[in-house]
Amino acid sequence: MIREKESGAKRVRRGKFESLRFALRLLTSNPLVLVGSVLSIAIIGVALFSSLLVKPSLANVVSYSSQLCWGNHLIDWGPGSSICSSGNYWLGTDYFGRGVLSMIILALPLDLEIAFAVVLGSIGIGILLGGISAYGGLVVDETILRITDIFFAFPTLLLALVVAAVVGPSIPTLTFAVLLVWWPLYVRLVRGQILAEKEKNYVECLKSVGASDSRILFTHIIPNSIYPILVQATLDIGGVILIFSSLMFLGFSPKQNLPELGNLVAEGIQNVFTAPWLIIFPGLAIVITTLAFNLVGDGLRDILDPRLRH
């Protein structure tokens, strides 16, 4: 009896070990996923320590001596651009003489913060409303589904635009505007997961031993269905950054010199032909960030998809 138990525990441990090994193998066999993971960890790291890398007060500094110049000789931007005479500006400088690279580093924390806030908020709303929808009976379920239908019929950017316009541009309202667009997806996702899990045998067993609905939901079903939600969340980090920076680009920035990737692009437009680096590099930062998280999401999905294991 005891031996059987032991071997069972060992099997579980070996199972875990093997799945970890499988995950590692998948990670190393698909170089894109590896690149994505390394990149996104690096980006989060830069964002966390941005205030150590660049002084936040730089955003308000004006130095006309190094205005709109390009700092390294690897790229030639054509006759319109000028070269920095001094200073170490790898990615050139903007109209106020600030290094574009420093501005990008300063901008990363805000974009990532909002992306995480929106995604985590959506997961929270998704678990709450999805749980209510799956357990609340027909009428509640229908009502919640129809409400998500309404939000799905809005073009994503448009609703955020209207809310931002009505409520007025500030970082919290813009975050709220993006959240308003994002939550319905998670309600659908969580609801679908819960409904699928509800039919499984272990839930039947739990019910038969007298576990309450909320206990089954929160301690068994949701932990079991968290992985698809996690995958979606990783993929959505990039999506939120895209929408948020689009809003900022379109002119909803609350402050003129705010270091935010979309806003940096918007402020570079006036000098686009004499200083093309002003829009190229902040935009590239958006692309790389979004791509990195998408690649991780793709990899996670492959790792968690049981069909791919055999």
Next chain:
Amino acid sequence: MILVLFGISLIVFYLSRGYPTKFPPWGQYVTLSMSQAEIAYIKQLHGFNLPLYEQYFYWVRDAISGNWGLSKWAGNQQTLTVFTNRFPLTVELAVSAIIITVAIGLPLGIVSATKNNKLPDHVSRIIALSGYAIPVFWLGFLFQLIFSYYFKLWGLPTLPSSGYVDQTFANSVHLVTGLPLLDALLEGNLSYLASSLVHLILPAFTLAFATLGYLTRIVRSSMLEVLKQDYITMARSKGLSERVVIYRHALRNALIPVATVTGVLFASLLGGVVVVEFVFSWPGVGSAALQATFQNDTNFLMLYTIVSAAIIVLANLTVDVLYGFIDPRIRLR
């Protein structure tokens, strides 16, 4: 469908009328020199002093009869007129983007699935992934920079970066449908046709880029799924050529999941229109909606949101209806 439109109109109506802002909805009828009594009279005249739900019913009545109020940013013209004047241009842009999406995305997805894990697959996956990751506004400016500025520097033929047709031709074609390409064709005005076509290239490709990636990815995954099935092996073992297997047998079934995401594609397209029209100064409804937002012209915004929501809902409905044609298994049930 009606329910969805009703819900959307409620949300938009609340945001524009009920939510307390610095810019009250009667602002556009009032001038600075008016006295309090006059303002009160105007509020009463337009029904702004009624409870919100009554205002909503009056608004629905007016909206259905075509009276969407005056558009503040367009100098107090009728909102509906402003909208219908600009709408065809947006339609032209969106339709060309859809054509580009399908014409490139579909073959790319098929090639990606049939040449799985080979070079064409990697190329198309990179395109699909960047479709997800590249911000539309940035891509638009990049295109402008390369095709209008650097091509000129390098002495190559350039593409125009703004507007829908050269200013010199602006009035040489009579507006029949409002679609520049179609009007030029109807009149046989070839120089106008060429000019509007050239103006269309950059914005249409920019707009198509995001949906292109999405479509490619879905076609690829559903094609891979279908190609694994037994009936494909059966078709191959019958000795059918690979071409016939893929285009006759696999593609039809692989397209079913593609149809279900049409609504999502339309939603992304109609949101993208706002950005693309802004970047390329395309005088359609999207750029107008943006200007309206900045001038708190809620009348125009309401019309725009409801029309785009109606388009998305209609697209979904059409797909539902057409399902039987696409998938005979559903028809049998």
